[in-house]
Amino acid sequence: MADFFFLIFGINNTLFINDTEDYMKTSAVTGNMLIAQSGGPSMVINQSLVGAITEAKKHKNIKNIYGSLHGIKGILSENMIDLRKESTATLEAVANTPSSGLGSVRKKPSAEDCTKIFAVLKKYNVRFFFYIGGNDSAETVHIISEEAKKSSFDLRCFHIPKTIDNDLRENDHTPGFGSAAKFVAMAVMGDDLDNRALPGVKIDVIMGRNAGFLTAASALARQYPDAGPHLIYLPEKPFNINKFVGAVKKTVDRLGRCVVAVSEGIADETGVPIISKFNNETDSHGNVQLSGTGALGDLLAGEIKKKSDISRVRADTFGYLQRSFPAILSKEDAKEARLVGKEAVKAAMKITSGSIAIRRKPGKKYQVYFEPVPLKNVAKETKHMPDEFINEDWNNVTQAFIDYVRPIVGELPKVGVFKAVKVKKA
Amino acid sequence: MADFFFLIFGINNTLFINDTEDYMKTSAVTGNMLIAQSGGPSMVINQSLVGAITEAKKHKNIKNIYGSLHGIKGILSENMIDLRKESTATLEAVANTPSSGLGSVRKKPSAEDCTKIFAVLKKYNVRFFFYIGGNDSAETVHIISEEAKKSSFDLRCFHIPKTIDNDLRENDHTPGFGSAAKFVAMAVMGDDLDNRALPGVKIDVIMGRNAGFLTAASALARQYPDAGPHLIYLPEKPFNINKFVGAVKKTVDRLGRCVVAVSEGIADETGVPIISKFNNETDSHGNVQLSGTGALGDLLAGEIKKKSDISRVRADTFGYLQRSFPAILSKEDAKEARLVGKEAVKAAMKITSGSIAIRRKPGKKYQVYFEPVPLKNVAKETKHMPDEFINEDWNNVTQAFIDYVRPIVGELPKVGVFKAVKVKKA
Numbered sequence: 046m047a048d049f050f051f052l053i054f055g056i057n058n059t060l061f062i063n064d065t066e067d068y069m070k071t072s073a074v075t076g077n078m079l080i081a082q083s084g085g086p087s088m089v090i091n092q093s094l095v096g097a098i099t100e101a102k103k104h105k106n107i108k109n110i111y112g113s114l115h116g117i118k119g120i121l122s123e124n125m126i127d128l129r130k131e132s133t134a135t136l137e138a139v140a141n142t143p144s145s146g147l148g149s150v151r152k153k154p155s156a157e158d159c160t161k162i163f164a165v166l167k168k169y170n171v172r173f174f175f176y177i178g179g180n181d182s183a184e185t186v187h188i189i190s191e192e193a194k195k196s197s198f199d200l201r202c203f204h205i206p207k208t209i210d211n212d213l214r215e216n217d218h219t220p221g222f223g224s225a226a227k228f229v230a231m232a233v234m235g236d237d238l239d240n241r242a243l244p245g246v247k248i249d250v251i252m253g254r255n256a257g258f259l260t261a262a263s264a265l266a267r268q269y270p271d272a273g274p275h276l277i278y279l280p281e282k283p284f285n286i287n288k289f290v291g292a293v294k295k296t297v298d299r300l301g302r303c304v305v306a307v308s309e310g311i312a313d314e315t316g317v318p319i320i321s322k323f324n325n326e327t328d329s330h331g332n333v334q335l336s337g338t339g340a341l342g343d344l345l346a347g348e349i350k351k352k353s354d355i356s357r358v359r360a361d362t363f364g365y366l367q368r369s370f371p372a373i374l375s376k377e378d379a380k381e382a383r384l385v386g387k388e389a390v391k392a393a394m395k396i397t398s399g400s401i402a403i404r405r406k407p408g409k410k411y412q413v414y415f416e417p418v419p420l421k422n423v424a425k426e427t428k429h430m431p432d433e434f435i436n437e438d439w440n441n442v443t444q445a446f447i448d449y450v451r452p453i454v455g456e457l458p459k460v461g462v463f464k465a466v467k468v469k470k471a
Numbered sequence: 472m473a474d475f476f477f478l479i480f481g482i483n484n485t486l487f488i489n490d491t492e493d494y495m496k497t498s499a500v501t502g503n504m505l506i507a508q509s510g511g512p513s514m515v516i517n518q519s520l521v522g523a524i525t526e527a528k529k530h531k532n533i534k535n536i537y538g539s540l541h542g543i544k545g546i547l548s549e550n551m552i553d554l555r556k557e558s559t560a561t562l563e564a565v566a567n568t569p570s571s572g573l574g575s576v577r578k579k580p581s582a583e584d585c586t587k588i589f590a591v592l593k594k595y596n597v598r599f600f601f602y603i604g605g606n607d608s609a610e611t612v613h614i615i616s617e618e619a620k621k622s623s624f625d626l627r628c629f630h631i632p633k634t635i636d637n638d639l640r641e642n643d644h645t646p647g648f649g650s651a652a653k654f655v656a657m658a659v660m661g662d663d664l665d666n667r668a669l670p671g672v673k674i675d676v677i678m679g680r681n682a683g684f685l686t687a688a689s690a691l692a693r694q695y696p697d698a699g700p701h702l703i704y705l706p707e708k709p710f711n712i713n714k715f716v717g718a719v720k721k722t723v724d725r726l727g728r729c730v731v732a733v734s735e736g737i738a739d740e741t742g743v744p745i746i747s748k749f750n751n752e753t754d755s756h757g758n759v760q761l762s763g764t765g766a767l768g769d770l771l772a773g774e775i776k777k778k779s780d781i782s783r784v785r786a787d788t789f790g791y792l793q794r795s796f797p798a799i800l801s802k803e804d805a806k807e808a809r810l811v812g813k814e815a816v817k818a819a820m821k822i823t824s825g826s827i828a829i830r831r832k833p834g835k836k837y838q839v840y841f842e843p844v845p846l847k848n849v850a851k852e853t854k855h856m857p858d859e860f861i862n863e864d865w866n867n868v869t870q871a872f873i874d875y876v877r878p879i880v881g882e883l884p885k886v887g888v889f890k891a892v893k894v895k896k897a
Binding site for chain 1: 535537538549557565570571573577594658664668669788789794796797891893897
């Protein structure tokens, strides 16, 4: 009943009024369903997939359930699998496995591609199309949805949110972020203890092209006085190399060591990503390829060595582990990822298109609800860390951010440190 | 009783005969104990520390229990803490926390240092000295032990083994390795699934300066047909860049993708580490600094791009996470690490010096026992992957290695993949 309430009455009325063409109440259609996954994998993207499949099985007007392999690439090449042939045990095993079980793709469809995709969907009598991914995927769904409308073909088009970057508009946070944030917090927790044992400067480069949420989540690693990360640099604020070296030196003077969490997407005053000076590979969405390289960490470490007398400076780039390391899951994240998949199928019974947004209820206790929103509200532009989450010096997060992120990440391992009563010198 | 049996009667008799000066049965002495940690941290080095402390508390002839901060550095500067002042709750919390709770150091003591260390130990009436670390630490203990003998000062000197590299002689495997190997296996498991979703070539650079055990453990990631890692390169066998590119190409031709696990210590035909061409920083033991840089991964990725038409090539260097990531523990490893700490204290009641080796009992069921061995048998030289663990092409491990390593690592998360029944083209 609660779900029903939100889907029918809980939708933001403003959106209804402004976007009637994009967002229409409608009666159910009968036909096949196709689901696919897109973009960078996450630890819980398969939860959303399996949530949608299990919900779909409850609806008699959904006939075959197809899974396209490698996103829209599998639609274009008619490379699909029959998801009704998978046992419940397999579905549950896949749900608990990181990365995209159907395969993924980084492909922005051309106008020609979209026409072809739509033709394939029609050919297979697909009436329910679900695409799990980030803002680029929402855009793809939006284009296909428009194509269907132009042809007056009743195709329910839904975007199911997924991104470890946590940068989708309309969402309090996104499925995949909580688990990736937990990995990052744990990684920095361990790395800080490593640095405490063998002091020096340690730079950890964390994913997040334009949004600093994941890097910022490293702050959850702090569990004892003077615990790291001691400095946090985000893509939302200009990065100045001299200020950075100065802040590191100051921390080393105070603590004898310094752990720094840096977003891979940090940019200079003119908006040029620091890393782009070393790596110019771009994907088909025009995004600079930032991961899988130690260049940024090495660059920053080199600058510290050059501009200070600190000898032990190390850098690690967490890389793909952040989005695919198994078993390190935020329980809330896994649960919510499952539910957005389910909610998308439920919504498709009542409205023609949309994305399922996660909203947080006001109040002290962490509670969320799900709400369909127009595709175009989630597509294209992304969101960033608001100013209230970033400190004045642009090198740390605020308590407001900690309060925001803690329930999303959930429980973390406890760090034990000695009371360390000094032995009097003999 | 079983422990007693091994310590008194289970000791390798040959060692007794050949090394009487280094390895003497003796009656108990009374005095203070000092324990310290050295070298790169691990996930379970604090288990050994707490094992030794809790065992020490049972022996009335052990008076004060001192912990030196940052290994021998803390002895030289008389910077020690009183470990009897730590509550049981704190001890247990520290035991379950990665990295070295007492701090660590990478310092090879000079002759002068050793004289000073010995003077400090005498000044504080330390009669039991325990140093947790790798082969370099065993060497340090050996030198101090010799110093004590020269002065006829009854000082029990014990090395407690720790190294994620798994390269200590006399040991079937070393504390710290199992948990690090579990992290590596899980990391490659997730990364392989990531690569399966977004195909291409992925190179994962794994720790291990001279021994390939940790890199080889990535083989445990394989749980489904054609799972990665598809190629494994170890420092034990010469690395040839053209053969490497050829093997990658062959794998991509067959599977459309390739996941490669590479040890940071791979070296060319003349024994020169590939990475040393890019990074010449060395530690005080003369070891080239191999970690904390993406240079090797980037170099190998670059070679593939240059010598093939494969466009999507990525590299990650797992870095310090391998030795300090919290909560990813091999249960066996944690248990054994605790026990070697305990066994060292027990041995110190009966013999003057040694290192505690982990031996595996013959037979199908995995069972270990602990045995004191002379310090010099563990110091200096390290061990390597035997030939029977490496395939003929030098790019994979054998079943013998899998059988060896699986029980050390223990349980791993289960990977779920779809049966994937193809939809017939319409």
